[in-house]
Every structure is written in C-alpha cells, then in structure tokens.
Amino acid sequence: MAERLSIGIDIGGTRVKAGVVDLDGRVLERLSRATPTTSPTAVLDAIAEIVATLRRRHHVTSVGIGAAGFVDATQSTVLFSPHLAWRHEPLRDAVRRRTGLSVLVDNDANAAAWAEWRFGAAQNEEDMICLTLGTGIGGSLVIDGRPHRGRFGIAGEFGHMIVVPDGRACECGNHGCLEQYASGNALIRDARAAVDRGEEYGKRLLERVDGDVEELNGLVVCELAREGDEDATRSLHEVGAWLGVGIANLAAAFDPGLFVVGGGVSDADDLLLEPARDAFRHTLTGRGFRPEALIVRAHLGNDAGMIGAADMARTVRRRARRGRRRRPLTEGSLARLSGRRA
Incomplete structure (x- = not known):
C-alpha cells in the first residue's frame, strides 16, 4: 500500500490545496x-x-x-511566478530537505492536464490541451500521450499570449494578455467596477459577501449567473468569448483533438463554455473546411492539480527505484559502451 500513496499539493494564487492520492487517482484526505x-x-x-x-x-x-x-525543465526550480514571490526558487530541494521524501515540482496546469489525461475528461485522447481558469490562466499540452514542457520547461503559458496589443496591464509585465480578459481576475475586475459605479449588479454582489468587497471572487459571479442574474451572465459570456478566441489561436498552432477547461471559473459550465464554443467556431482559422476540436469541462474539478502532481511524483519515484536496481557496470560493459560512443 505504501507505494500507492503520494501527496499532491496544488499551489495557486489564493489557496494551497493538498491531498493524499492513491494509485487510482482517488483523494483520500484533503487539506x-x-x-x-x-x-x-x-x-x-x-x-x-x-x-x-x-x-x-x-x-x-x-x-x-x-x-x-514557470518551472524549469528539471522539474525542480520555480523560475518565476506572476502571482507569487518565487524568483528562481529551488522548491524541490527545499521541500525534500524539510520532509525527507522524494519530491517533484511541475507547473500547476501541467499537473491538472496530466490528471485529466490519466483519470478524467481526456482519457484515450493522444493530443489535448488543458486550460485552467482561476486567478489567471494556466495551460498545458499532452502530445502523443506525453506532457510537452518545451525546451526550457515552460511551454503552455497560454494565459500570457497577447490578444490585445497595448491592452490591460498584466502581472507578468506585459499588456493585453489573454488572462486579463478570460480568467477569474477578469470577472472580479468587472464585479468591482460595478460596485464602484453603484450599479444594482454591484449591490447584488455585495449582498453575497456581506458588504466586504475584498471577498468578491469569480465563484460569487458564477453563483449569481447560475441563478439567472443577467449581469453576471453577461460578464461570464464576455469571459467565455475571449476564451474561445484564445482556444481558436491554440487550435491554429497545435491542432489538438480536445480542449479541456478546468479551474474554479469552469464551475459556470455551459454559461462559460457555450460562448467559448461560439467564439471558437467563428474565429477558427479554416473554419468550415477542417474538423473542429471538442471543448469540454474538466472532470476532476479543483482536485485535478493535486491528483496530477501526486501521480507524477509517484511515477518519478518508481523510475528512480528501478534505476537504482540496475546491475552495476562491469569492465566489459564499460568497454562496450565506450566503443559504441566512439
């Protein structure tokens, strides 16, 4: 049973979520x-x-x-985080020293995509792209059944594609990034603007958070929209339309068979995904003359990041153990290897 249990930790812009995960992707306990x-x-x-x-x-x-x-190709160091204080942070080795356990670090979106590919919405799909909509937008690719991290380990930062030149300022230092228009932050910005203008929509939002504007988040907007609030629905539709534009750009670049949308904002389900699908169909390069990828909601919800991270860590540990059990090189095998390299 020991080999079956791994801890997955998902570190986002607002919450650190963790769980004990077994070999089948089940979360046994959460913190x-x-x-x-x-x-x-x-x-x-x-x-x-x-x-x-x-x-x-x-x-x-x-x-x-x-x-x-941004996590480096060795899956050990966080090079940069737009929403946190990490700058070239050697996180893997630091956690290993504190815990004494085998540790793997990867981008949170890579972890979520791996979970969906292994246990969720993307099973049996060789080429898929996962987008996680939370504080910002995370992204990840699985190509030919393998995570694709790029030469330097930071592929998939789709939230920082510039879609509006000289647009809204982004925490990454650029302007007009996709996540400024299609994320939880975009919903929050719209909600707080409604409060500042004294609109009825803003008043309804404040009622949900007992008057504390700091407690306004994307989930509050999603909740109102699911209850039929027209202004909350409009805000979600705008975010969904921008999401569809981003997905169309990604389809032009990578041509996957499936897009999986996760993260807290995906709780809005079709209130978000239907406008995304519409914008995708109207923006896709070669529309009408090519197959269209499916756009679906992630199956594993907020657990995806921790499940994927735990499964990745377990896989790396198994490989390391197999490597340690290999027979030592003899003089003869060394000579053969040397001759082959020559």
Whole structure:
C-alpha cells in the first residue's frame, strides 16, 4: 500500500490545496491553506506543515507539487511566478530537505492536464490541451500521450499570449494578455467596477459577501449567473468569448483533438463554455473546411492539480527505484559502451 500513496499539493494564487492520492487517482484526505503570496519561506513552511499533518495519518513515499509559475525543465526550480514571490526558487530541494521524501515540482496546469489525461475528461485522447481558469490562466499540452514542457520547461503559458496589443496591464509585465480578459481576475475586475459605479449588479454582489468587497471572487459571479442574474451572465459570456478566441489561436498552432477547461471559473459550465464554443467556431482559422476540436469541462474539478502532481511524483519515484536496481557496470560493459560512443 505504501507505494500507492503520494501527496499532491496544488499551489495557486489564493489557496494551497493538498491531498493524499492513491494509485487510482482517488483523494483520500484533503487539506487547504491560504497561500502566503509575499514570502517564499512562508510558502515552504506551509508545504512542510501540510506534509507533516498528512503523514501522521497516511504512509506516503513522495510529494508532487503543482506550482503556479514557470518551472524549469528539471522539474525542480520555480523560475518565476506572476502571482507569487518565487524568483528562481529551488522548491524541490527545499521541500525534500524539510520532509525527507522524494519530491517533484511541475507547473500547476501541467499537473491538472496530466490528471485529466490519466483519470478524467481526456482519457484515450493522444493530443489535448488543458486550460485552467482561476486567478489567471494556466495551460498545458499532452502530445502523443506525453506532457510537452518545451525546451526550457515552460511551454503552455497560454494565459500570457497577447490578444490585445497595448491592452490591460498584466502581472507578468506585459499588456493585453489573454488572462486579463478570460480568467477569474477578469470577472472580479468587472464585479468591482460595478460596485464602484453603484450599479444594482454591484449591490447584488455585495449582498453575497456581506458588504466586504475584498471577498468578491469569480465563484460569487458564477453563483449569481447560475441563478439567472443577467449581469453576471453577461460578464461570464464576455469571459467565455475571449476564451474561445484564445482556444481558436491554440487550435491554429497545435491542432489538438480536445480542449479541456478546468479551474474554479469552469464551475459556470455551459454559461462559460457555450460562448467559448461560439467564439471558437467563428474565429477558427479554416473554419468550415477542417474538423473542429471538442471543448469540454474538466472532470476532476479543483482536485485535478493535486491528483496530477501526486501521480507524477509517484511515477518519478518508481523510475528512480528501478534505476537504482540496475546491475552495476562491469569492465566489459564499460568497454562496450565506450566503443559504441566512439
């Protein structure tokens, strides 16, 4: 049973979510903490505390971390995070020292995509793209059944494609990035603007958060829209339309068979995805003369990041164990290898 359990940790812009995950992708126990956004040391402390708490109740052998940022090709260092304080942060080795466990670090969207490919909406699909809509937009590719990370490990940052030159400022330092128009932050910005203008929509939003504008988030907007609020629905439709434009661009570049949309904003389901599909159909290059990829909601919800990170970490640990069991090289095998290289 020990080999079956791994801890998956999904570090987003607002929450650190963790769970003990078995070999079949089932989450046996969950924990959640607020993300310390200004201190890498505080994030490390939160991770160590979560791991220690879960290890008291489960025998685990590895930790997988899905981090909201650019992770290098060795899956060890967070190079940059637009929403957190990581800058060339050696997260894998730091967590390994604090926990004594095998650790893997990957981009949070890569982890979510892997979970959907292994256990969720993208099973049996060789080529897929996953988009996670939360604070920003994460993205990941699976090509020929393998995660595609790019030469430097940071492929899939689709949220930072520029769709409006000289558009809205983005935390990444550029202007007009897709995530400024098609993410939870876009919903929040629209909601707070309605509050500032004193609109009835803003008043309805404030009622949901007991008058605390700081508590406004994308989930509040989604909740209102599902209840039929026209202004909340309009806001979601606008985000969905921008999402569809981004997906059409990705289809032109990669031509996958399937797009999976996850993250907290995807809870709006067809209120978001139908306008996305419409915009995709009207924007797709070669529309009417080519097959169209499907756009579906992720199956694993907010658990996808932790499930994928845990499964990745377990896989790497198994490979490492197999590598340690290989027979030592003899003088004869060394000579053969040397001759082959020559």
